[in-house]
Amino acid sequence: MTATDTIRQPLVRSPFRRQDAGVWVLVAAYNEGQRLGDTLEALCREYDNVVIVDDGSRDNTADVAVRYPVWLLRHLVNCGQGAAIQTAIDFALRHGAEILVTFDADGQHATEDIEVLVDAVRAGRADVVLGSRFLGQAAGLPWGRWLVLRLGVLFTRIFSRIRVTDTHNGLRAMSRHAAGRIRITLDRMAHASEVLDQIRLHGLSFCEVPVTIRYSPATLAKGQSSWNAFRIVGQLVLGRMIR
Amino acid sequence: MSPFQWLALSGLGLLLLRELNSLRHWRVVRGPWLVRCLTWVSAAAAIVRPQFVQRLAEVIGVGRGADAVLYLVTLAFLFASFYFYSRYVRIQRQMTQVVRHLAIQEARRGRTNAGKIAD
Numbered sequence: 148m149t150a151t152d153t154i155r156q157p158l159v160r161s162p163f164r165r166q167d168a169g170v171w172v173l174v175a176a177y178n179e180g181q182r183l184g185d186t187l188e189a190l191c192r193e194y195d196n197v198v199i200v201d202d203g204s205r206d207n208t209a210d211v212a213v214r215y216p217v218w219l220l221r222h223l224v225n226c227g228q229g230a231a232i233q234t235a236i237d238f239a240l241r242h243g244a245e246i247l248v249t250f251d252a253d254g255q256h257a258t259e260d261i262e263v264l265v266d267a268v269r270a271g272r273a274d275v276v277l278g279s280r281f282l283g284q285a286a287g288l289p290w291g292r293w294l295v296l297r298l299g300v301l302f303t304r305i306f307s308r309i310r311v312t313d314t315h316n317g318l319r320a321m322s323r324h325a326a327g328r329i330r331i332t333l334d335r336m337a338h339a340s341e342v343l344d345q346i347r348l349h350g351l352s353f354c355e356v357p358v359t360i361r362y363s364p365a366t367l368a369k370g371q372s373s374w375n376a377f378r379i380v381g382q383l384v385l386g387r388m389i390r
Numbered sequence: 391m392s393p394f395q396w397l398a399l400s401g402l403g404l405l406l407l408r409e410l411n412s413l414r415h416w417r418v419v420r421g422p423w424l425v426r427c428l429t430w431v432s433a434a435a436a437i438v439r440p441q442f443v444q445r446l447a448e449v450i451g452v453g454r455g456a457d458a459v460l461y462l463v464t465l466a467f468l469f470a471s472f473y474f475y476s477r478y479v480r481i482q483r484q485m486t487q488v489v490r491h492l493a494i495q496e497a498r499r500g501r502t503n504a505g506k507i508a509d
């Protein structure tokens with residue numbers, strides 16, 4: 148079933164859907180026309196405020212997004228995932244978001260995990276709640292990617308001096324206060340490490356919760372190569388030097 | 391002087407004249423202007439009197455003049471690379487801000503009545 152087929156069915160709202168208007172789910176999407184429909188189908192059943200930033204896609208990402216009850220923002224050119232997330236944060240804050248959740252467009256994340264993250268922020272357990280696949284599950288994670296992610300955790304603990312178990316997990320929730328303090332300046336993939344840097348820099352409290360990530364051949368093929376880890380380290384180091 | 395020296399000195403002379411001309415019109419940022427002028431004058435001196443470079447190499451403990459030039463060029467290349475990369479990053483950030491502004495200004499809501507999607 149394609150994304151287009153999926154949206155031919157009327158969107159049936161979940162009877163248990165969360166009515167909290169303060170929760171905004173932010174999705175950065177680049178050439179995700181094939182998978183975005185399923186992701187939005189699941190998100191829109193549960194949440195009223197979903198923001199999609201189409202980051203200069205060359206496919207039908209925007210056409211798919213606009214068929215769902217979401218806010219669609221379009222970058223005229225591809226700026227990178229970090230830039231797209233910051234755009235979504237700015238937009239959500241202007242519209243009164245109280246809790247902001249970042250969520251990947253490719254369907255790797257489980258919608259049910261959002262509730263756990265949001266509850267932790269709402270309960271005041273932390274300003275920022277980070278999803279961790281290593282505390283939860285990472286179904287289909289290749290060993291090469293596992294190794295790179297583990298090395299990334301080690302690097303983050305040394306470089307950013309923040310003790311986390313997963314560094315590049317796109318599923319995270321933050322309070323309005325935290326979202327206003329964090330400013331992503333690294334436009335591309337290094338933004339995930341920059342967010343951790345800023346959590347420490349601004350003295351924000353954080354915690355990790357177990358989440359599930361499902362890898363599929365399609366997401367692995369589109370996702371970043373393990374060699375990109377070197378580029379991310381370079382961007383992060385140089386990014387700190389250039390203000 | 392050899393034809394190469396004449397040619398190189400003519401080029402460097404023109405560059406220096408250009409710098410002096412820009413000073414006349416108050417169009418310069420003092421620090422970079424001074425660095426550029428010093429570079430052209432040093433290059434001219436090294437071309438006219440190569441023994442200057444040899445003497446400099448001995449003073450800083452490199453040994454040969456050619457090695458000293460190589461090290462200086464390498465350092466200059468690294469500095470220039472970082473300088474231009476930082477300029478590129480700043481311009482990229484400015485472009486992102488413009489793109490972001492437009493994206494927020496032109497935000498639109500998708501279909502709110504999802505039940506009519508099939509129409």
